[in-house]
Amino acid sequence: MTDELQPADRRGVATDGGSPAEVFRVFLKLGLTSFGGPIAHLGYFRDELVVRRRWIDDAGYADLVALCQFLPGPASSQVGFALGLLRGGGWRGGLAAWVGFTLPSALLLVACALGAAAVAGAGGLLHGLKLVAVAVVGQAIWGMARSLTPDRPRAAIALAAVLVVTFAGGAGGQIAAIVLGALAGLRLCRGEAPAAASQLRVPLSRRTGAACLAGFAALLVLPPALAGATGSQAIALFDAFYRSGALVFGGGHVVLPLLRAETVAPGWTSNEAFLAGYGLAQAVPGPLFTFAAYLGAVMEPAPNGIAGAAIALVGVFLPGLLxxxxxxxFWDALRRRALAQAAMRGANAAVVGILGAAFYDPVWTSSVLTPLDFALALAGFLLLTVWTAPPWVVVVLLALAGALLGGA
Incomplete structure (x- = not known):
């Protein structure tokens, strides 16, 4: 099968199936060139796969995007995985899409992690990368608040989530905020009409779908018990990243507080290394979730290095793909239910509050230490939001500023 453009049928997916090799080539190209975060990735996907290659039509693509925004997990990677499933005829196509899109950024971040010892003394450079995190998370909150909290009820849910996370703390507080947000959404966010749904030709049966959902639930329950019984750090590592990936609603930036609770709090990595790696993750193309590979590589307890990166990477992506x-x-039937949509509006509003709490602690409190830090972080934020500079430009500028000022 070549990469020639294919006509889309009325159900939204190209009538001629593709091969996993074709899917891998196309998504490897996207993984090497897709800068700018999940919203930008969805734009790249549409341009390459809807407009140019016609693998799917706009209605079918919108349906996939809606599904992946409804579910927890990395939305752009989930859309890519779903497109690979549909185009490549099943699991091999989906995995080819995921590997192609994920591999470039994962390899770059692991290489940076393995070379971290060489730059450990470059305090100014690392501080500049921490200021990148301030600018990027601030931009994420700004954009998400405008789209996910457009009215008073959802703004109130976001504020309540800030209070829950601030006073409860840890992963438990974040889970509680999402659950309470969904319950509040059932009560307060039911005024909008249910979105219309288009049909997709899915190469998976309902039995297979049910097995995947059962596997998702089993992997939330079994690894903690196994880690406690065996004392295996490898299982504990997988469990920490799997649990974080299973609870990310609203975009890749929300993984920041979840991963910090799972890796910095138990002492697996330092807060400085965590935020520096998060800043580096803004400079590479592809999904932000590959930040997990960096963390798996730099952790002190073994397995770390390449083995730790592989465990963390699979762990954080697997729940979203399942x-x-x-x-x-089941999506056509579920999406038409008004109650499900209301619950998700509330959960998404709570996500804004969770990210707002994380923006204060640890991002702001550990990065903005002087008036000059504030000025640099604000400059980065304005470059992203007003001048719409690519994230990698902000990374380079603030890292250089931090290195120069740190050495002054």
Whole structure:
């Protein structure tokens, strides 16, 4: 199968199936060139796969995007995985899409992590990368608040989530905020009409979908018990990243507080290394979730290095991919339910509050230490939001500023 453009049928997916090799080539190209975060990635996908290659039409693509925004997990990677499933005829196509899109940024971040010892003394450079995190998370909150809290009820849910996370703390507080946000959404966010749904030709049966959902649930329950019984650090590492990936609603930036609770709090990595790696993750193309590979590589307890990176990377992505495969066969029926949509509006508003709490602690409190830090972080924020500079430009400028000022 070549990469020639294919006509889309009325159900939204190209009538001629593709091969996993074709899917891998196309998504490897996207993984090497897609800068700018999940919203930008969805734009790249549409340009390459809807407009140029016609693998799917706009209605079918919008349906996939809606599903992946409804579910927890990395939305752009989930959309890519779903497109690979549909185009490549099943699991091999989906995995080819995921590997192609994920591999470039994961390899770059692991290389940076393995070379971290060489730059450990470059305090100014690392501080500049921490200021990048201030600018990027600030931009994420700004954009998400405008779209996910457009009215008073959802703004109130976001504020309540800030209070829950601030006073409860840890991963438990974040889970509680999302659950309470969804319950509040059932009560307060039911005024909008349910979104219309288009049909997709899904190469998975409902039985397969149910098995994937059961596997998702089992992997939330079994690894903690196994880690406690065996004392295995490898299982504990997988569990920490799997749990974080399973609870990310609203975009890749929300993984920041979840991963910090799982890695910095138990002493697996330092707060400085965590925020420096998060800043580096803004400079590479592809999904932000590959930040997990960096963390797996730099951790002190073994397994770390390449083995730790592989465990962390699979762990953080696996729940989102299982959920997409599990939900696709049932999506048409579920999406038409007004109650499900109301709950998700509330949960998404709570996500804004969770990210707002994380923006204060640890991002702001550990990065903005002087008036000059504030000025640099504000400059980065304005470059992203007003001048719409690519994130990698902000990374380079603030890292250089930090290095120069740190050495002064």
């Amino acid at each position: 959920l997409v495969a599990g939900a696709l066969p």
